[in-house]
Amino acid sequence: MLDRAGAAHPTLEIRNVTKTYSVKQGLMAKPKPLTALRDVSLSLRKGEVLGLVGESGCGKSTLAKILLGLEAPTEGEVLVDGQALGSHDRLALARRIQPIFQDPYSSLNPRKSIADIVSLPLRIHGIGDAASQKQAVRDMLDVVGLPARVMNSYPSQMSGGQRQRVAIARALIIKPEVVICDEPTSALDVSVQSQILNLLGDLRREFGLTYLFISHNLAVVEHLATRVAVMYLGRIVEEAEAGDLFDAPAHPYTQALLKSVLTPEPGLGVPDTQLGMAYPNPIDPPSGCAFHPRCPKAGPVCSATAPVPVPMREGHVECHLFDPKSPLYEDTSR
Amino acid sequence: MEKTLLNVRNLTIDIPVGGGTLHAVRGIDFSLNRGEVLCIVGESGSGKSLTSLALMGLLGKKITPRADEMSFDGINLLKAGSRQMRALRGARMSMIFQEPMTSLNPAYTIGDQLIEARMLHGGASRAEARARAIELLEKVGITAAASRLSQYPHQLSGGLRQRVMIAMALMCGPELIIADEPTTALDVTIQAQILRLLVDLVREMGMAMILITHDLGVVARVADKVAVMYAGGLVETGPAADVFGQPRHPYTRGLLACIPLPGKTERGAPLGTIPGIVPSLVGEVSGCTFRTRCAEAGPDCRGTIPLRGEGAHEFRCVHAEGRRVSEQEGA
Amino acid sequence: MAESMTNTATDKLDPLLEEITGPTPGQLLWRRVFGHRGLMIGAVVVGILTVIAILAPLLAPHDPYAQSLLARMKPPVFLGGTWEHPLGTDHLGRDYLSRLIYGARVSLLIGVVAAAISGLIGTAMGVAAGYFGGRVDAVVTFLINVRLAMPVVLVALAVVAILGGSLTVVICVLGLLLWDRFAVVMRASTLQVRQREYVAAAEAIGASVPRILLTEIMPNIANNLIVVVTLEMAHAILLEAALSFLGLGVQPPTPSWGLMVSEGKNMMLFEPWLVLIPGAVLFALVLAINLMGDGLRDVTASENRS
Numbered sequence: 001m002l003d004r005a006g007a008a009h010p011t012l013e014i015r016n017v018t019k020t021y022s023v024k025q026g027l028m029a030k031p032k033p034l035t036a037l038r039d040v041s042l043s044l045r046k047g048e049v050l051g052l053v054g055e056s057g058c059g060k061s062t063l064a065k066i067l068l069g070l071e072a073p074t075e076g077e078v079l080v081d082g083q084a085l086g087s088h089d090r091l092a093l094a095r096r097i098q099p100i101f102q103d104p105y106s107s108l109n110p111r112k113s114i115a116d117i118v119s120l121p122l123r124i125h126g127i128g129d130a131a132s133q134k135q136a137v138r139d140m141l142d143v144v145g146l147p148a149r150v151m152n153s154y155p156s157q158m159s160g161g162q163r164q165r166v167a168i169a170r171a172l173i174i175k176p177e178v179v180i181c182d183e184p185t186s187a188l189d190v191s192v193q194s195q196i197l198n199l200l201g202d203l204r205r206e207f208g209l210t211y212l213f214i215s216h217n218l219a220v221v222e223h224l225a226t227r228v229a230v231m232y233l234g235r236i237v238e239e240a241e242a243g244d245l246f247d248a249p250a251h252p253y254t255q256a257l258l259k260s261v262l263t264p265e266p267g268l269g270v271p272d273t274q275l276g277m278a279y280p281n282p283i284d285p286p287s288g289c290a291f292h293p294r295c296p297k298a299g300p301v302c303s304a305t306a307p308v309p310v311p312m313r314e315g316h317v318e319c320h321l322f323d324p325k326s327p328l329y330e331d332t333s334r
Numbered sequence: 335m336e337k338t339l340l341n342v343r344n345l346t347i348d349i350p351v352g353g354g355t356l357h358a359v360r361g362i363d364f365s366l367n368r369g370e371v372l373c374i375v376g377e378s379g380s381g382k383s384l385t386s387l388a389l390m391g392l393l394g395k396k397i398t399p400r401a402d403e404m405s406f407d408g409i410n411l412l413k414a415g416s417r418q419m420r421a422l423r424g425a426r427m428s429m430i431f432q433e434p435m436t437s438l439n440p441a442y443t444i445g446d447q448l449i450e451a452r453m454l455h456g457g458a459s460r461a462e463a464r465a466r467a468i469e470l471l472e473k474v475g476i477t478a479a480a481s482r483l484s485q486y487p488h489q490l491s492g493g494l495r496q497r498v499m500i501a502m503a504l505m506c507g508p509e510l511i512i513a514d515e516p517t518t519a520l521d522v523t524i525q526a527q528i529l530r531l532l533v534d535l536v537r538e539m540g541m542a543m544i545l546i547t548h549d550l551g552v553v554a555r556v557a558d559k560v561a562v563m564y565a566g567g568l569v570e571t572g573p574a575a576d577v578f579g580q581p582r583h584p585y586t587r588g589l590l591a592c593i594p595l596p597g598k599t600e601r602g603a604p605l606g607t608i609p610g611i612v613p614s615l616v617g618e619v620s621g622c623t624f625r626t627r628c629a630e631a632g633p634d635c636r637g638t639i640p641l642r643g644e645g646a647h648e649f650r651c652v653h654a655e656g657r658r659v660s661e662q663e664g665a
Numbered sequence: 666m667a668e669s670m671t672n673t674a675t676d677k678l679d680p681l682l683e684e685i686t687g688p689t690p691g692q693l694l695w696r697r698v699f700g701h702r703g704l705m706i707g708a709v710v711v712g713i714l715t716v717i718a719i720l721a722p723l724l725a726p727h728d729p730y731a732q733s734l735l736a737r738m739k740p741p742v743f744l745g746g747t748w749e750h751p752l753g754t755d756h757l758g759r760d761y762l763s764r765l766i767y768g769a770r771v772s773l774l775i776g777v778v779a780a781a782i783s784g785l786i787g788t789a790m791g792v793a794a795g796y797f798g799g800r801v802d803a804v805v806t807f808l809i810n811v812r813l814a815m816p817v818v819l820v821a822l823a824v825v826a827i828l829g830g831s832l833t834v835v836i837c838v839l840g841l842l843l844w845d846r847f848a849v850v851m852r853a854s855t856l857q858v859r860q861r862e863y864v865a866a867a868e869a870i871g872a873s874v875p876r877i878l879l880t881e882i883m884p885n886i887a888n889n890l891i892v893v894v895t896l897e898m899a900h901a902i903l904l905e906a907a908l909s910f911l912g913l914g915v916q917p918p919t920p921s922w923g924l925m926v927s928e929g930k931n932m933m934l935f936e937p938w939l940v941l942i943p944g945a946v947l948f949a950l951v952l953a954i955n956l957m958g959d960g961l962r963d964v965t966a967s968e969n970r971s
Contacts, residue, residue, distance in 0.1 A: 191592050194592035194607050222601070269555055
């Protein structure tokens, strides 16, 4: 449904993906299903930076794991170049899609030297001999702004920013097309964060990379992303070009998210998001539109029926306010 | 003239480590009046959390803070015994931590913990304490407060737990609240709500608050006064509007340039950076600690750094305007 | 003001020139090892006993099996004996020092081999359960519970009673009975390490499962493994002594410390040294191994935290 005519052929696409975990809540309790993703479709086009935003528990990390092949969807399929993920060789897939994780203190094996960490992809894929691998590591470290002499160091000897550079070098050394950045800067200090963001931007231009950029920091997403998808409780509730979305957010949840961004401008005070406070329990999601208990514009229909995606601008929005068939539609069109 | 509630002059915290002494906090001054919010902002390793722990007397036995003055409402916190500090903590000063899960006891219900706090310090009866607990939970925006009292911390979401922490900090009607990264672990929408709540409560109840954070956005929106810390020292202090409006210290300017500003920063354009890393504070520390990363640095920066500025807006830099004069002429 | 010389190394503006001067994890580990008194004492005692066990034929003054009915129950030298038999002789006239030295071989052999067998079994089960989770985990957890429900000494007694006691049987029985703690600890450590993002990174690169287990997981749980190995060695040595004391372990005339205590117990009231000497050595060895285990835990725990 997102495959509109004229769009570039998506490099990576998920279609109607549902992911359910069973969660045990007590010693004797029967496991309950937790639906992390509900019938989600999303495509990643070559060369774009797709920002994926949402609060913790909305399913964005699950989505990343499914795209990386680390978890299998319960239903639906993942397509690479239009072909199902299962039909691709696991190694071939790994060469095309690589992750950069959030916590540079957890993403590097503390027992391995930097040279070992960065060269691992080359060794697994059997690319080159020891000497050429060493040279490739040296070159890659140079690209990410680290001197060659860190090769014999260990992660514990490096700062957070340096470690994140190592993680980026490891992800890029086999020249992937798609990089899945899962909160790549949220564990870093402000001054280091901007270095890593600049580096990611430079690398994208230099290597023609496609990013899926997962973050809860909307200012960062606005700065980097070309397209944005907003997730809420396992659904993508709004998807649009970055400019459109940030200039005129449609979904009430997107509006609330943007309103919550605290820019360093004194005198404005803390915004009132007008959201009910509690993020719902994903094990027991609200009826109808999952957002209705927190939504300032919710009507009776919102708790009764789930909204369907409505095409809007270059994407879609999933809200009764924008559905011509919904009773709420008329109220907001003016 | 408002009476000063908290006054700290020349606070120094040295920590003995393997290779010598870590000069974690080096001679910082600040003061706070009732009804004011002071934000201490800095990156990891700047000493901002240690400062707050020192105020609460929670540094532990191995670390002794030194200061010319550290007083709370006329009480010398440096001389206060552990018994006196315990009486102050919880009753007149309370602290809100970043991760409520580690500060709430998982084995007791929320009600027990709230009521206990009040009975321990306030000398109230159980019924009074319970009534106050319900009142405060409602005040921090928790619905069905009475039924929440019998819940355990793990049954609540992160945002609710943080609200409970705030309610607990307020149980004895403190005059000073120290909040150390109270919203860092929370989602953005919840963060805005919690901060709003904190600021409103401070104003309404006439308390003073020290908020410690690394997030300049939070500082700008919440603070009356800002103190920017770098490598254990205060580099710039002043009213929020002045510090953000005309940042004087190169570090403050650098930090602000690192953050993309929606609508102001060009999308995709390179962000400002501060090259290098925080210097080691082990061993002798002299001159300006920021000089290793500062574009304006010159040989003078190794010497004594004067305190400059006018009125309440002060900064520590050898350059009169926070920049080298030659560059100013060029600009 | 005099210019400080202390900051010349940090007076660089280029982030690429950040000096990486801290010690490597290996160097840090060795520093902590040598700084830990309990660990060093334990290691020295265990080391000395190991050397004695290996060099037993060279060090023992007599054949440990040679009986001499004329030289029975000679007291040790400090109780008025002669230097011919520094620790005296037993009820069959065998040189007590020589039997003690050869007994170290039995104790250490049992400790090492039993810990190795159970270590292999327990680690394989624990790592598999922790890494794969799900059904594998359920099965392993069940097996651990079954094993924990069996009293080790009684089962060992029963098996030895059926198969007959010998060094090999004792080693095998202990090896097959002591894997529970390995499985429990390795499962927990693997669960913890499996959450680390470097494991996900290796999976996303396409690394095979054996490779991930061997190069990403194992090196990061090895510290816990070593601690359990030492504790289980001590456990096995004590159990062997107990079984031998009860007459169901190593069979005479093999020199074993437990057997020596057992043989000496009849004369305990008149010649207490017959029991005290092997008992003291046994105590010292087990204490030293436990000191080592505790020390290793201290030394590696801080590493896990950072």
